[in-house]
Amino acid sequence: MSCAHGWAAIAGAETVFTIEASAITFGRGAIAEVGALAGGLGAKRVAVFTDPRVAAQPIFAAARESLQDAGIDLAVYDAVKVEPTDASFMDAARFAADGRFDAYVSVGGGSVMDTCKAAILYATYPADFLTYVNKPVGGGTPVPGPLPPHIACPTTCGTGSELTGIAVCDVLALSAKTGIASRRLRPTLAVVDPDATRTLPATVVAASGFDVLCHAVESYTARPFSTRAHAASPSARPMSQGRNPWSDVGSAEALRLAGAHLVRAVRDATDDEARERLAWAATLAGVAFGNAGVHVPHAMAYAVAGLVRDFRMPGYPRDEPMVPHGVSVVVSAPAALRATASASPGRHLEAAALLGEDTRGATDADAGAVLARALERLMRAADVPVGLRGVGYGEGDVDALTAGTVVQARLLDNAPLPLDRERVAAIFRDAMIG
Numbered sequence: 001m002s003c004a005h006g007w008a009a010i011a012g013a014e015t016v017f018t019i020e021a022s023a024i025t026f027g028r029g030a031i032a033e034v035g036a037l038a039g040g041l042g043a044k045r046v047a048v049f050t051d052p053r054v055a056a057q058p059i060f061a062a063a064r065e066s067l068q069d070a071g072i073d074l075a076v077y078d079a080v081k082v083e084p085t086d087a088s089f090m091d092a093a094r095f096a097a098d099g100r101f102d103a104y105v106s107v108g109g110g111s112v113m114d115t116c117k118a119a120i121l122y123a124t125y126p127a128d129f130l131t132y133v134n135k136p137v138g139g140g141t142p143v144p145g146p147l148p149p150h151i152a153c154p155t156t157c158g159t160g161s162e163l164t165g166i167a168v169c170d171v172l173a174l175s176a177k178t179g180i181a182s183r184r185l186r187p188t189l190a191v192v193d194p195d196a197t198r199t200l201p202a203t204v205v206a207a208s209g210f211d212v213l214c215h216a217v218e219s220y221t222a223r224p225f226s227t228r229a230h231a232a233s234p235s236a237r238p239m240s241q242g243r244n245p246w247s248d249v250g251s252a253e254a255l256r257l258a259g260a261h262l263v264r265a266v267r268d269a270t271d272d273e274a275r276e277r278l279a280w281a282a283t284l285a286g287v288a289f290g291n292a293g294v295h296v297p298h299a300m301a302y303a304v305a306g307l308v309r310d311f312r313m314p315g316y317p318r319d320e321p322m323v324p325h326g327v328s329v330v331v332s333a334p335a336a337l338r339a340t341a342s343a344s345p346g347r348h349l350e351a352a353a354l355l356g357e358d359t360r361g362a363t364d365a366d367a368g369a370v371l372a373r374a375l376e377r378l379m380r381a382a383d384v385p386v387g388l389r390g391v392g393y394g395e396g397d398v399d400a401l402t403a404g405t406v407v408q409a410r411l412l413d414n415a416p417l418p419l420d421r422e423r424v425a426a427i428f429r430d431a432m433i434g
């Protein structure tokens with residue numbers, strides 16, 4: 001195993017890793033198979049989750065028609081909130097509980113799929129909202145048992161939510177962004193139809209595309225699984241177990257695909273090839289980070305999105321300020337990777353090369369700067385804000401941003417090297433200006 005001098009090798013270190021993923025159906029026209037796939041799972045009465053924008057798209061009509069053609073009784077919940085909250089999760093859960101469904105289909109972006117996961121959980125095992133939410137914000141109670149089948153159909157090429165056991169939301173009373181993480185929340189099936197991305201605005205492709213890229217680069221540079229303590233049982237092994245031989249394969253190919261196709265996919269909605277390649281990169285990166293875990297940029301993103309004041313991104317609902325998830329992650333990623341490169345400079349240089357950066361002659365000492373340069377080049381080309389000032393923050397926000405990040409223990413623990421509060425604050429200061 002390659003070096004990991006950020007984390008000391010420990011006695012009784014992990015020697016085993018586990019790969020779990022949703023079953024995947026991928027390709028143009030795949031959405032037409034949703035009905036048959038649901039029937040194959042024994043579904044007779046299905047709840048279909050979506051949001052108002054997607055509900056008007058051809059991809060949603062195709063999913064609905066496929067389910068009806070398969071003779072499945074269905075009810076639609078189209079009130080999913082972009083950037084969901086504890087309140088919107090629980091509203092969806094009431095719909096799920098009242099409908100007596102035997103299976104669930106979600107058609108939409110990460111917000112839709114995450115809302116569907118939470119609705120299934122709270123409808124199946126009712127509890128106060130914070131019961132299952134990650135510590136320290138919530139109680140971190142394990143999901144008590146199996147959940148009904150969930151077929152997740154992503155309509156953006158980004159979040160990877162169709163492949164992971166994570167549901168993210170804002171807890172309104174605490175002004176905190178957090179989530180629920182359990183392998184039981186992972187959808188049964190992911191149906192990925194790149195045709196769904198044809199109608200996406202350029203800004204949505206950019207935000208979700210950088211989310212893909214960050215899933216890949218963070219999985220590729222996460223601490224190795226072998227630096228953790230040996231799990232006492234398979235169920236005790238964390239989902240974010242660290243990078244491993246399987247996640248390396250998916251992350252590397254996702255980086256290569258994103259480097260070659262992300263900017264093309266943003267600039268030209270008719271570039272079917274680029275959008276399809278990006279959807280495949282999202283799928284690979286989703287499986288990779290679902291089993292390796294992400295780290296510092298995603299930990300910082302919780303605070304960047306949660307403390308937003310007045311930033312609005314074209315192409316997204318404009319009724320309230322919002323930093324889209326992918327932007328909230330990538331905006332500080334160059335600074336974060338500059339800080340983590342010393343733990344595994346070779347990995348950081350490889351990631352830069354996979355993104356298309358010229359790394360000839362670069363030394364270990366250059367690794368962070370070279371990878372940051374690769375990211376910033378792509379961000380500028382895709383017209384995404386570079387640096388936190390671009391989404392409305394300033395030096396005076398560093399303390400609050402740091403406080404919102406250090407509580408993301410699950411993510412920071414997966415970083416290639418330990419980071420205390422001071423180092424997190426230093427990364428935020430570095431991230432102010434791109």
Ligand SMILES: [Fe+2]
Pocket residue numbers: 159211215298325329
């Ligand atoms: Fe993400």
